Amino acid sequence: MEQKRLNKAISDTGFCSRREADSLIDAGRVKVNGSPALMGMKVTPEDEITVDGKTVSKKPPMVYIALNKPRGIECTTDRRTRDNIVDFVKHKERIFPVGRLDKDSEGLILMTNDGDIVNKILRARNNHEKEYIVKVDRPYDDAFLRKMSKGVPILDTVTRECHVERIYKDTFRIILTQGLNRQIRRMTEYLGYRVVSLKRIRIMNITLGSLETGKWRNLSPLELNGLESLLKDSEKTYTP
Template sequence: MTTETNTTRLNKFISETGMCSRREADRLIEGGLVQVNGAVAVMGLKVGPGDEVKVRGKSLRAKPKAVYLAYNKPVGITCTTDPKIHGNIVEAVKYRGGRIFPIGRLDKPSEGLILLTNDGDIVNKILRAGNAHEKEYRVTVDQPFDDAFLQHMSSGVPILDTVTQPCTVQRTSAKSFSIVLTQGLNRQIRRMTEYLGYNVVKLKRVRVMNISLDGLKTGQWRELSSQEMAVIDAMVASSSKTEEASTQGRKPQPAVGRRSPRSPRKRRAS
């Protein structure tokens, strides 16, 4: 039996299915186009999980419960939901609670943290270019590098007809470093290192915003906690509604004193 505590106003129920806004739902109800359990609905009506709601004769389903997963993607998994592609991320995760999709992507040769969800709204807020949400990576390249390399990486590298935004880069060994990005350019780290004459041999994402890879073995996933989601919700609460892209209207800066991407590398003795 439906109780008052688990009922929802009809206009809210309709809007939450993604069909229309609450205001438009009100118009539909006022126009006699909504039925609940076979009877024409009236304004102010509340519905529960067992009620059948139809708009213009078409049944509506309640919006599924939002799902948020953290997944430690192995190398070789492709961040696509296309079932025709072998090794797609949905096939790899094997989540049985409904349809999910990745928030952003990691290249097939890369590994580490990627978030998945069924909530399209939060995907847009996290990925919009102007929102500067941090992503942290551990990177190993094919030869030792000097401080000039770190300086170039952190101050901006010309790739894809733009210059990357300043970022935090720290050495972790002779051939590896950590880097925190707020951009999401295509193959950004690989292109940056290649421009400076190095090749990435290992790239692992260890953090997205407040979510870290800690405790997740390769190939494992877990649901985000309510505390983690509360932090994310606060971080995206002021999310820009339009992509005032960091690259739009920005002129590429000259690459003074930097190698051409086609120039030969000068290798050091390992």
């Protein structure tokens, strides 16, 4: 029978993160089959896990949603942060965002309680595409598009080559396969422009479509199947 570390077993139920589970175990608040839990111990699906006497071993249903995030919402699970994304969505399950969109940006962000799929999407070496529509503060020339697509030196590195195409004289489409902090804003600033608006419209096979700003929807079975297919050979990484 499959065994897993206790902190992961608790995290997989959606009750809390692995780090938080370690704190609960260390504080003596966790029991396995009625006995005090030990840090690092392994459990099976047959074991009963309780926290403060409450059973948490039943795994909640998996949730996968697409949100059209408006400006002003922070992509954090810290409920102490004003306008955090968790309170904005108000989902009945404990879900968290896949990656980030900065507070001043809008558009597509995925939210889930499936930690494995989060890690696969976020691991940079997996080269998963994310598509954005960006408007800058003044008209740009062809040299700007070439420089953006070939790579820009930011954050002590040079961005990967990417696809950039003109939409209007001050608006362009960009497809990235990495997610450096405020990457597009930093790239345009390096070239002497300022982002006026930034909207993500696609993550891999999931598109924003006609979803209204501030609304969310469940991913369809077709979208989930496509996502699982694209992630099939992706590596995972542990994210506390």
